[in-house]
Amino acid sequence: MLRIIENEDKEIVKSIRERLKETNGFCPCSIIQDDAHRCVCQEFREQNVEGLCHCGLYKKIKVEK
DSSP states (O other): OEEEEEOSOHHHHHHHHHHHHHTTTBOTTOSOOSGGGBSSOHHHHHOOSSEEOSSSSEEEEEOOO
């Protein structure tokens, strides 16, 4: 089972959150602004592997049930 958590690097989190304000909540790494690209983006939510989202704000980790 995978769980989404916020990046532990507070500087990255601060920077990305500032960019999200500028983009009205849309992924700052995408030029497309639609529901699929609103943070947390659809692509990352549907990803079935551990790792970071495009902008680095969130990551998926494996957790035991």
